[in-house]
Amino acid sequence: MRAQLLRSMGLKSDKNLPDSHVEGQQxxxxxxxxxxxxxxxxxxSHNAAMKIRVIKELKENRVQQYRYVPESEFKDATVEGCFDQVFSTFRAKFKTQRDEAVAANRKQREETKAQKSRRVKRKKTKQASRTEMRRGLPIFSHSTFDPALQLECMSSEESCPEHEQSGTSNSRTKVQILKIRGLPWRIDKAETTTPTKERSPGLPKExxxxxxxxxxxxMLSRRWLKEMREEQPDWAESLRQSAADSGDFDWDKFDTLGVETEEESDVEPYIPRSGASSLAHALAPAVG
Incomplete structure (x- = not known):
């Protein structure tokens, strides 16, 4: 029925429906x-007449255009019900296309969806890079490091508006910046990735x-846990108990990731520049 409606209206798609007809105009x-x-x-009365016309054309084109559609689908009640459903959809589409506010909201939803997809893709790329590097480092093969390579543990990289970067005296180039936004519950130390775009440190996620x-x-930040105990003590204690470490790993004999301290230092965020992915950052224990 949708195909027939478009055919009767002389359209190839419903992306730009024609203006509304004037009631009473022949x-x-x-x-x-x-x-x-x-x-x-x-x-x-005009729409009722158009409905009759569309259904008539549908039946006239039955053999040529719809020969694979079962005969039972062409019963009057079925065809009329189908028309009403498709027409209702087209009315909603027309309203959306003509209503600028609705159209703007739809565009925003589409942009948000695309943005989310891009960010997930960046996280998956980062996860795959670190997983591959880990295979070549036996010291990180113990299962106690498995949780650090979950997709949810990858820091977010959000694109910023392009800005001009000066080059030679006769040229300027636009550069896309990715803002790295760490997770507040873990320590974000110096992180290096394989950058195809410039990166800069950003605020933690809201x-x-x-x-x-x-x-x-x-993996949990002591400073963050302390704050959570003050704000949500029951939840923080439940998290602490559920996030128990593996008992068969001896941290006293493992100092590759640095020595644990009582307080987290406020280190200036590191802007990734090199061409190697830092597995040590992904597996760095919470030192605060």
Whole structure:
């Protein structure tokens, strides 16, 4: 029915529906079908006439265009019900296309969806890079380091508006910046990636960021846990108990990631520049 409606209206798609017809104005039979979009077939004699015309053309084209559609689908009640459903969809599409506010909101939703997809892709790329590097480093093969390579543990990289960067006296280039936004519950130390774009440090992600369920205790920031105990003591204690570390790993004999301290130092954020992915950052224990 959707295909027939488009055919009767002389359209190839419903992405740009024609203007609403004026009720009471006669439409010649040799002109494409047009509707009064703010009315239903019951509320408009013109729409009722167009409905009859579309269904008639549908049945006339049955053998040529719809020969694979079962005969039962062409019963009057079925066809009329189908028309009403498709017409209702087209009315909603027309309203959306003409309503600038609705169209703007739809565009924003589409942009947000695309942005989310890009960020997830960056996280997966970072995860794959670190997983591959880990395979070549036996010292990180113990299962106690597995939680650090979850997708949820990858820091977010959010794109910023392009800005001009000066080059030679006769040229200027636009550079896309990725802002690295760490997770507040873990320590973000010097992180190097394989940058295809410039990166800069950004503020931690807003809101209450919940660590993944399979988090290990050694990954949690002591400063963050202290703050959580003050704000949500019951939740913080439950997290501390569920994030117990593996008992068969001896941290006293493992200093590759640095020595644990009582307080976290406020280190100037590191801007990645080199061409190697830092597995040590991904596996760095919370030292505060």
């Amino acid at each position: 439409l010649p039979d040799d002109r494409p079908v047009r509707f009064v979009w703010d009315k239903t077939p019951r509320g408009s 809101g209450f960021q919940v660590p993944p369920k399979a988090i290990a205790g050694w």
